Amino acid sequence: xxxxxxxxxxxxxxxxxxxxNVTALQNVNLTIKKGEFVVLVGASGCGxxxxxxxxxxxxxxxxxxxxxHGEPVTRIDPRCGMVxxxxxxxxxxxxxxxxxFGLKMKGMKLKERRELAQQFINMVGLQGFENAYPSQLxxxxxxxxxxxxxxxxxxxxxxxxEPFAALDAMTRQVLQEELIRIYRESQKTxxxxxxxxxxxxxxxxxxxxxxSRPGKIKQFLENDLPWPRDAxxxxxxxxxxxxxxxxxxxxxxxxKTAGLLRDDKDKC
Amino acid sequence: MPNLGKSNLPGLLKDFKPDLRIVSVISLIxxxxxxxxxxxxxxxxxxxxxSPSMIVNDFMRLYERGEIWYHIAASGRRxxxxxxxxxxxxxxxxILLGASKFLKAVADPMLSILRPLPSMxxxxxxxxxxxxxxxxKYSIVFMGSFAPTVLYTIEATRxxxxxxxxxxxxxxxSRTKLMxxxxxxxxxxxxxxxxxxxxxxxxxxxxxAELVAxxxxxxxxxxxxxxxxxTEQVLLGMALISITVMTIDIAFRSxxxxxxPWTEG
Numbered sequence: 001x002x003x004x005x006x007x008x009x010x011x012x013x014x015x016x017x018x019x020x021n022v023t024a025l026q027n028v029n030l031t032i033k034k035g036e037f038v039v040l041v042g043a044s045g046c047g048x049x050x051x052x053x054x055x056x057x058x059x060x061x062x063x064x065x066x067x068x069h070g071e072p073v074t075r076i077d078p079r080c081g082m083v084x085x086x087x088x089x090x091x092x093x094x095x096x097x098x099x100x101f102g103l104k105m106k107g108m109k110l111k112e113r114r115e116l117a118q119q120f121i122n123m124v125g126l127q128g129f130e131n132a133y134p135s136q137l138x139x140x141x142x143x144x145x146x147x148x149x150x151x152x153x154x155x156x157x158x159x160x161x162e163p164f165a166a167l168d169a170m171t172r173q174v175l176q177e178e179l180i181r182i183y184r185e186s187q188k189t190x191x192x193x194x195x196x197x198x199x200x201x202x203x204x205x206x207x208x209x210x211x212s213r214p215g216k217i218k219q220f221l222e223n224d225l226p227w228p229r230d231a232x233x234x235x236x237x238x239x240x241x242x243x244x245x246x247x248x249x250x251x252x253x254x255x256k257t258a259g260l261l262r263d264d265k266d267k268c
Numbered sequence: 269m270p271n272l273g274k275s276n277l278p279g280l281l282k283d284f285k286p287d288l289r290i291v292s293v294i295s296l297i298x299x300x301x302x303x304x305x306x307x308x309x310x311x312x313x314x315x316x317x318x319s320p321s322m323i324v325n326d327f328m329r330l331y332e333r334g335e336i337w338y339h340i341a342a343s344g345r346r347x348x349x350x351x352x353x354x355x356x357x358x359x360x361x362x363i364l365l366g367a368s369k370f371l372k373a374v375a376d377p378m379l380s381i382l383r384p385l386p387s388m389x390x391x392x393x394x395x396x397x398x399x400x401x402x403x404x405k406y407s408i409v410f411m412g413s414f415a416p417t418v419l420y421t422i423e424a425t426r427x428x429x430x431x432x433x434x435x436x437x438x439x440x441x442s443r444t445k446l447m448x449x450x451x452x453x454x455x456x457x458x459x460x461x462x463x464x465x466x467x468x469x470x471x472x473x474x475x476x477a478e479l480v481a482x483x484x485x486x487x488x489x490x491x492x493x494x495x496x497x498x499t500e501q502v503l504l505g506m507a508l509i510s511i512t513v514m515t516i517d518i519a520f521r522s523x524x525x526x527x528x529p530w531t532e533g
Binding site: 078 | 429438439450529530531
């Protein structure tokens with residue numbers, strides 16, 4: 001289909017260690033269309049990050065394939081722009097130099113790329129901080145820089161790997177609402193990873209629920225909550241219906257691992 | 269009483285908040301005064317420990333003959349030339365070896381053999397090869413700091429978070445651009461702190477080499493004083509080393525702020 005951006009067919013990824021082979025992903029199938037905001041939700045260790053890393057080209061599939069516009073992803077591809085949980089900013093570059101990095105790599109002229117970078121700095125609300133170094137910014141501001149940096153590079157799809165997990169609850173909510181606004185403004189295609197069902201329902205147009213050992217997508221769910229969204233959407237009865245639907249899928253999984261993975265108890 | 273059962277000493281100290289720099293200055297003045305009085309009272313023979321005023325007199329004697337700066341400059345040049353030579357070859361080499369596992373495997377055995385050797389162990393060989401020359405002094409500093417600097421630089425490039433490198437590649441960086449835009453600046457703070465350590469070692473090396481064989485420099489000044497039982501000149505030489513190294517350290521720190529401004533919070 002013409003408006004299919006990512007197509008994942010029977011993707012399996014096995015990590016071989018000396019002790020054992022770990023199947024991180026097993027026969028994952030996922031198609032992402034232009035303009036979709038897909039949120040992949042699952043407990044820690046279910047292979048979400050492996051999936052997104054394979055799409056970005058950081059990992060190679062053991063079998064199966066990841067197609068970007070119908071062609072297999074064989075190396076790290078700038079068309080799949082990644083936003084990392086740990087921000088991954090260049091500490092030695094100022095905010096504007098971080099944001100225009102991708103444009104510089106493309107060989108764009110200084111004046112041109114500065115103008116473009118400025119637009120995206122404004123979009124994430126960081127005007128006035130162009131010449132600050134990352135070490136001078138808070139976690140929330142760093143993640144804004146990271147978002148602007150990926151947006152400025154104009155990728156076909158944005159991959160966000162638990163981007164707000166390291167932030168405090170209030171900053172997280174502000175950034176979630178900003179991401180909704182940016183998604184609406186920029187009309188980007190987004191694949192977002194989280195372990196929070198609330199985050200998944202707030203942001204997505206479609207939710208994919210993952211279960212672990214081996215990592216599989218167990219359920220797809222069209223998220224028909226009304227736009228524009230903010231945190232108030234959680235008060236709707238439909239929200240509760242969707243939430244319990246997702247919960248019923250992951251519940252068994254969480255119970256299974258609750259004894260082993262203490263992290264997950266309060267998050268899912 | 270609120271502090272029942274506790275000593276009231278902490279309470280007294282709480283109100284005692286002097287300017288700490290003034291405390292340091294007073295401490296220094298006290299130290300020198302005690303030293304001076306001990307010698308003047310005849311408790312120690314000046315041959316064993318000359319008083320601070322005798323050292324200052326000796327400083328003036330040499331200053332009038334223009335020799336103070338002459339010796340400082342001689343040692344300083346040896347340190348800087350040897351250090352700059354070693355740094356300008358070792359840092360690029362370290363970055364290269366940090367990027368290529370193959371080249372690192374080639375260089376590893378030699379570097380591992382060189383690293384444990386103290387700079388001073390090169391003194392006899394360098395004298396044999398180069399005689400008592402300036403080149404000999406440079407070569408000692410070079411040999412002593414080369415291998416540690418290479419290894420330190422390799423470690424610095426390795427210390428970059430792999431996520432940062434992924435991010436750069438994900439934004440479309442080519443291999444050469446990754447090197448210039450990410451690996452080099454990313455490892456710079458650690459390289460600079462390594463160079464700072466090496467600079468200290470370079471000083472030790474040069475002074476030691478001058479103590480063994482030289483016709484000028486601060487190490488020479490000390491040995492010359494020893495030979496003629498001029499203990500005040502020995503102490504003057506030691507004091508000048510201390511002051512010079514401190515000054516260079518301060519200078520280095522201001523350069524550091526210029527080349528790695530992002531590390532300032």
